[in-house]
Amino acid sequence: MASVATPAQPRRRSRRTKLARRQTRLAWLLLVPSLAVVALVALYPLGKTVFQSFTDQEFLALEPTKWVGFDNYTQLFHDSLFRHSIWTTIKFSAITVAFEFALGLAIALVVNSNFKGRGMMRAVMLVPWAIPTVVAAQMWKWMLDDTFGVINDLGVRLHVLSHSHAWIADPSTSLAAVCAVDIWKTTPFVALLLLAGLQVIPQDLYEAARVDGANVLQQFWKITFPLLKPAILVTLIFRTLDALRVFDVFYVFFGNRPDTQTMAIYAQSTIVGDGHVGYGAAVSVVIFLIIAIFVVIYMTLNRLSGEET
């Protein structure tokens, strides 16, 4: 924040304020294109979505759109498909974020120690992150194939499975299958973010702890964990928000099969598939609010943990 250079330090006060005013004007001028884009692509559509959610607008409808007040929202309240999609999304988010965090932290701790090939490991960990989610989903769909998939084959060969299983089609395992893709794709990335946090921790802290006779677990709880907390929180926030808007993996795996719709898929198929723009807008607004609630929760947590230390 502080290291902002001021062009040529002026001596007299009047000149300084004049300069400051010129600077401010230039700064806003430089910001105009960005602010215009954000207004046009995000803020205006957001306002329009809120407006649409109170109407019965249909895509390419012949009849004029009517104002319907809170009708869409009351209807939404009784919409069991939407409720189911919220539940699916939340289950997915809870499972993936928990696994990605636990596995990611473990991997980060392993890769943080000194060993040959550490640089290569970090490169390898970026690979799953770099490939498109759609592609990752396709790969896993093929690997999970019920007859020709490698997962079933390996499972049977290693006697983990008694027989091949239709992971994606079977409703009792379909959520797990989707989670596996997301966990595979994102865990290494979470690990990299946490690793960046780990590398900022000064090594002499650990040396001092060792001198004082602290064991590995004590070192982790008393040094690593508290100092890593900010990185952990940020990682969790970004992961949760990403998970809540999940679309690609589910869509590639199931299309819009009703029992495995996420909130985003429900909104998309309502708006684009069925053309119910008004009702879909209400769905979007509710999704927006749900995500906003999570943001507020995390920000409160962040502030609380900041006060603690």
Added chain:
Amino acid sequence: MTTAAEAAEGARPVARPTSRMRRLKKSRWGRVVARTPFYLLVALIFVYCLFPFYWFLRSSFTPEVKLFQTPVKYIPSPFTLANYREVLSASFFTDALLNSVIVAGSVTLLSLAIGASAAFALGRFRFHGRSFVMYLMLSMTIFPQIAILGALYTTISKFHLYDTLGALIFSYLIFTLPFTIWVLTSFMRALPGDLEEAAYVDGATPLQVFWKVLLPLIAPGLVTTGLLAFISAWNEYLYALSFIQSPGKYTVPLAITSFVSKTGSAFAVPWGQIMAATVIITMPLIILVLILQKRIIAGLTAGAVKG
């Protein structure tokens, strides 16, 4: 990890555990044995990250017929390039490659051009409302794209952009631009003020300083941010699925999910071709990422951790 292994080593019933351990630690083989569990873990992570890649490589080089035979073969035999020939002669796939390059390329260039000037203002000037703009951009980076799908959908069709690449270029700015601004601002801020001040003393205008001094200095940042923006635009699926209809305008993610077998049977998905297509579209990304690995990690952590 090491300590656990050493402890296990030391716990063996020997006469003088400490000296034995010390000897073990000193000898080369002892060190190797002690480190084995650790390296097994590293190997496990390695395999976990890369096995799916091996698998799609293997599938792309295996003849289509052999893919649908049990028992599953782990090495392509006989080795074939037929899947690649098939994919590259499918016009909808090559079109999709071109479309994706156009869309992701334009979005990246636009974001960098608009974003760099915003980053100049946010990173090197002090003015009222600066932190407000920063917060606005930050909140945009976590903005759920689904929330504005309907409004974008009606707006895009009103301006006759539906089923054009322009619709994608326009709408992708929502996630590339705020991110670009945020990361480039952190690069701008990290620059020392001396060079800039010297330029101002020599009578340079702010815009000259921007072009001649600052932009060259943040060139690495531009490359990293540009690559990240390119990847996210290249990978986008939701908007592409919603705003594009004709196969000739498909982007790569749309194309990869719309392969159908020649027989038209829903059950015979041409997995060999899909996997070959996968290799073609991911290899350039992977190579770029591996080359720019360090910078990407720096850029990502600047975007995420400094918030």
